[in-house]
Amino acid sequence: MTQKPKFAMYWAASCGGCEIAVLNIHEKILDVDKNFEVVFWPVAMDAKYKDVEQMQDGEILLTLFNGSIRNQENEHMAQLLRRKSKLLVAFGSCANEGCIPGLANLSTAAQIFDTAYSTPSTDNPQGIRPQFQVQVAEGTLTIPVFNPVLRPLAQVVDVDYYIPGCPPESHQIAAVIDVVIAVLEGKAELPPKGSFLGVGDSTVCDECPRTRNEKQVRQFTRIQEMKEIDPNLCLLEQGLVCNGPATASGCGALCPAAGATCAGCYGPPLGVLDAGARMISSLASIVDEHDPRKIDITLDDLVDPTGVFYRFGLAGSLLQTGKASWNKN
Amino acid sequence: MTSSSGKNGNHRVGVYVCHCGSNIAGVVNVFEVAKWAQENLADQGVVVAKEYKFMCSSLGQKLIEEDIQKEKLDRVVVAACSPHLHEKTFRGAAARAGLNPYLCEMASVREQVSWVTEDKQMATEKAKAMVSAAVARVRQHEPLDPIRVPINSSTLVVGGGIAGIQASLEIANSGFHVYLVEREPSIGGHMAQFDKTFPTLDCAACILTPRMSEAGMHPNIELLTWSEVENVEGYLGNYTVTVRKKARYVDVSLCTGCGICQQKCPRKVIDETFDAGIGYRKAIYTPFEQAVPKFPVLDRDNCTYFEKGTCRACEKFCAPGAIKLDDQDEIVQLNVGNVILATGYDTFDARRIPRYGYGKLPNVFTSIEFERMCNAAGPTNGAIVLRDGKTPPKSVGIIHCVGSRDHKYNSYCSAICCMQSLKFAHMVKERTGADVFNFYIDMRTAAKDYDEFYQKVLEEGTNLIRGKVAEVTDGGLFDEKPGQLIMQVEDTLIGKQRRIPVDMVILAIALEPRHDATAVAHQFGISCSTNGWFTEKHPKLDPVATMTDGIFIAGCASGPKDIPSSVAQGSAAAARVVSYIQQKELSLEPVRASINAEQCSGCRICNNLCPFNAISFDEVNLVSEVHQALCQGCGTCVAACPAGAITGTGFTNEQVLAQIEGLLRVPVHLETAHPVAV
Amino acid sequence: MKYLFYPGCSLHSTSSAYLDSLHAIEGKLGFELSEVEDWNCCGANEYIALHRIPSYALIARNLALAEEQQNGAQTLVAACSACYVNLARTAKYMGTDKELNARVNDALGAGGMHYTAGSVEVRHILDLMCNKLGACKIKKMVERPLSGLRVAPYYGCMVLRPDPDNRWRDPESPTALEELILATGADLVDFPLRTHCCSGHMPQITTETSLDLIRRLVEGAVKSGADLLITTCPLCQLNIDGYQAQMNKFFGTSYSMPIIFFTQLIGLAFGLSPKAVGIGKEIVSAAPALARIGVKEEAAPVTSRRPPKDTGLPMPRMPKAYGDEL
């Protein structure tokens, strides 16, 4: 039998949700198996780093890399898989723009460790802290060194394609897999390098079923503070801070449709440098106040704007990277 | 490495650094700048960089033109003075050389560098930065063409006061059509209410009525009285205005203006408007004899027929059967190229200052009431009498600045009250021989022949007391003569409190913006000052234009004025309009926003950000659209669009971001290295 | 409703009638006035004439006490107009003027006290009755309508001016006492001088000046056809009441215009006995006027509007200031 192209999937700093999403494509997974030889997928099968290290450069055709780069191990694997793969795909929000783990960049590494090891919620009477290197009788023990800032994949290695979402919607994944297979069968061309796959042209509002009117916000509120939510009216118009307007479409507006504000997991839409900046700009524009004092009062109700606007995009944001990690086309 | 100069990689850019004699070269090392550009901006596509004594000179321009052709330049950067000064010049040069003018960018190294910086070295570095920014920016430029719009030759004039009448006549006389919209039943405005006009004391009616009838009969003027503007759409050259012609209940095609209906109407009503509340009219009425048009209107709120369904006296007696009790409001659409707002002013409500007793003490009058009283055609046929309607006053007190120059009411000066009050003083003396006391804070008579008039009034023996009246009380309370009014005042010239008994008090009330001024401003897309008057484009150099092209203002709408200035403004606004109409079509800067329908999600955040109503929502495709000719190019929507679907020509994200990178490329100071932009 | 109460020196002496009547009606009004423990004099207009910071400190001590003693009730009510203005101004200025606040609290510190700006809301009892309770409610409580009694309102100065907390729509044309008078069923007399000065402490300084001011008020009230005046201020009451005899002597007049506190009038309307509300403590006796109470003749309401005569010119329309709902 002829050699099937090799497929790999790896999780760096991530929750594993992306893997679930992949399995969520149901029967389609059989097509993957039919067309690929899965060589490395820690979640799904037993494999050792050294096996990968022994491969030829570029031996793997397609690697779906999810999770962000939090420590030296993540970084090592990113570089390794980059070397070994023809196509490296930043898969899911973490790999794309840092996602929830990226919010750690708002604190110093020291603060992070304090929270992890010395807050009341931690049972650590001796106040033990992890040591990257420990001398024991048998020799030196090391654990992966913790990087001071968390970075999306593209800031560490060169990335071929991006599939955003937390996690990427299964139907989008399926579609991408179809494309890849079509390419393998010579029926289609690869999209240009750096393309975004499984994303729409517009923003979540485009797919949102709620009715929208001209916007004037006098008071912001939070979903838990609302007595009742109009099931058909735009959430923003009800004073809820919804990231939909500045988030790439592709998810089918699941959250707003269900009455929850869009958290922004699909990242900025095409050609936008920084989703947060767009939210700041557009929200501030529709606040219906002219008096500085009143403006402050209104904005006081917009709790933790940084967290709200950058819940997923912080590590990939214009400011955090100093580099437009998000430079599409 | 630049994130924003992704597309159009290889350009051929020419950089031209101007000495401006020693203006720039005296501080900035222009040679170094040019050299630096040549060497360090090669990666940015700079192929030539030259300095020259005077770039704006014909030789300097020639230099650029030649290079464009010789060096096949497709972008030009001129580092010289402010673009507000010479942008046109250099764009012109580029155009002459066959390059789209909008592919030429300027760096203001004179106004922003050489003239304002002491340290020559830092100046030179800043100049470099600005050049590199201009280069980075111009690489992102795209060829543009100015927008052309035709101009409709009809004009809408709102407000039939003297300013509006004047403007209408000027335009009509130069052969163009005018729609004159007036809220009241007749044109004439406040001036028609007055008796005499200062300082010449010629009778207002005598000089106004000819103008009114001229406007009424002019073939190019279409009067829409008893009408109000409902809605305005469009832009310079092409406005569509919706006007509501309120039901008159009189068929003007049949009415002869004989006035029998008014005689026969049994219903007497206080005339709050024209007679300022001190006279009566009928329920069906023309505000005054010389009204233009002469057709009456029926005031349905006070008409017995509309209350009880009976009466119909007017109908019975009207020979031509012009009374039309089933009349309805009519909506008309006007297409005009320009608009002149001459909406005039309201008067201050003297009840707001209870200590002057207006509304409580019968013999306290406002200036506008007194104007009506003096008017020969007014409720007293010109007799100056007390509220009882017969007794002439033996002494009269006139208070200046009522509601003006007072932080509690209006902090501004109403400009006309001093002269008006002096005019009153004169008329009281002339007609009743009563003693007159004028209470003023400062005397403001600064215009032709005004101070002469003041002198004249002084010589007539008017008592001028410098001081703000504290209060007006009923003398009846104390041993002072009953029925008299006591004016309590500190005479600041002698530094004493005085209690001056008078029979009649006249309050020279302030001029205020129309109660609906802000609404009107919003309707026409112009702005109001903090005091509520319409703001002019430039208070000195462009006093009759507004920030919105094609909307002009005249008369008191933009602030208190006397009749001469209002008339002058009427003519001025007319002249501006005619000059536009003569151009037939207009070319506008192509700095405009446009929406990419693909990317637009129809979130509608941009929809009411535009003060010029240029953004509309396409209900069918659920996307927003920008109307090119309405758009003024401020770019607010561009910055606000959450989807990044709106781009603004001339100031695109790419252009600005590139410019920022360019600026950051050069450290502020040689010694302080800075991380370069990425 | 529980309130902290600052009576001020006068209510403990020269104006005990004010205090009596206030306590007599507070229950019915649903107020519970608890006097601030160990309050000190506000210094009237005298102390502040000599010292600035000390006088603010003097007043602030009361605010500090109020802050300490406020359990639930954060409103401090004053009945004397001068006390009210002093307290209100100090509270206000300490909130706006940081430097003053610092100095005053430094001084309070010397006595182991502190006042947190904004922690106490200062209001005058009249403001409370009209703007919080409302004349309509009071009207409902009236058991003995005082119809036939022609009452003129007299505010004096400080309850209205400078009005540091903007309690009144227009301090120049107040309507509070008017509403209360109408509520009691008495006939409202239009008294043009109702917001004029009673001459304050002038009797002790230039008697002539003050006697003239008092004369104008009394004469004005008489000419307006009032049976009696009601006021909100101990000093106004004292000057008009106490010095009326000297005034008459000085000008050779023989006016007799009783002046009582508005709380006394309300008390009477509530059906309390004249004694219970301190009637009789006034020097110019209100008894003759009060003799009318109960007389049921409907006196024509006094109004300032004159209907236009045939020859006459119409008067400007006036917005109805008060009494619509009464």
Added chain:
Amino acid sequence: MDHTPRRLFALIKAGEMEEVLQSNTPWYCVSCYFCMIRCPQEIHITDLMYGLKTLAYQRGYTHNNKATHLSTTFAGYIERYGRAFELGIAARHYLRHPPKDLLGTGRMGTAMILKGRLKFLPERIKGTTQLNKILTRAKELETAL
């Protein structure tokens, strides 16, 4: 009143503080606050008058005896008892400056007493010492305007 408020302020602007502080105008101010709500420039005239009185008093311009004496007498009682004592104040003040209409004043006094409107003994607050501590400290921190 030797200067109108307007002139007083003009004098201040002109730097004629001497004349300003000697003026009796501020002492004629009964603080009716009419000026404050009527001034078209919204100047806090009454407060200014207090300030001028304070300055004049503290710089020893106590030319206008009656008014200053009334204030000082009043202040004396407050500092001693913490409350005003009308009878005492009146008595002391009238001893210094006997009223023209002695008889009338006497009558009024007796009437007041008979009506129980004048106490014979001053009320004294508990915290007199505390109050004086506060006032002494406050006087150290004094600034007139």
Added chain:
Amino acid sequence: MQERFEPMIIGFTCNWCSYRAADMAGTGRVKYPANVRLVRLMCSGRLDPTFVMKALAGGADGVLITGCHPGECHYIEQNYKALRRVTLLKRVLEPMGIDPRRVKLVWASAAEGVHLAQEITKFVEEIRELGALNWQLRTRVPDMAVSMHQLEEVAP
């Protein structure tokens, strides 16, 4: 030459008021530090927070935004939008470790050349006080192994 820190400041002006004010400062030969480099927009309403972030990320130590005085905007009320955006932007920047004082909004009419120059001078001094932002050093720490005490130093 001198050691004192020379901040890099990017300024945004509106075409109608503040840019003309800058011109006026020029014609009036009013001197101000060369640290501020201006970018012309049509209106302060065009100000996109992205620009500010771009500047800060790209090495600017401060950003100055200027526009017509409230109520005097050439586009009627767009400068209020700038006001609101800057207010919100500052609130977002602070948690990211950027002192909100590094972003400043200043009103200057076309006539206020001197005023603008003064404001610029003032702002340069304020930023000099705050010191260098060094944003890129703070966001892109070297990828070598870091010991705990090094971690402590790492901003934000």
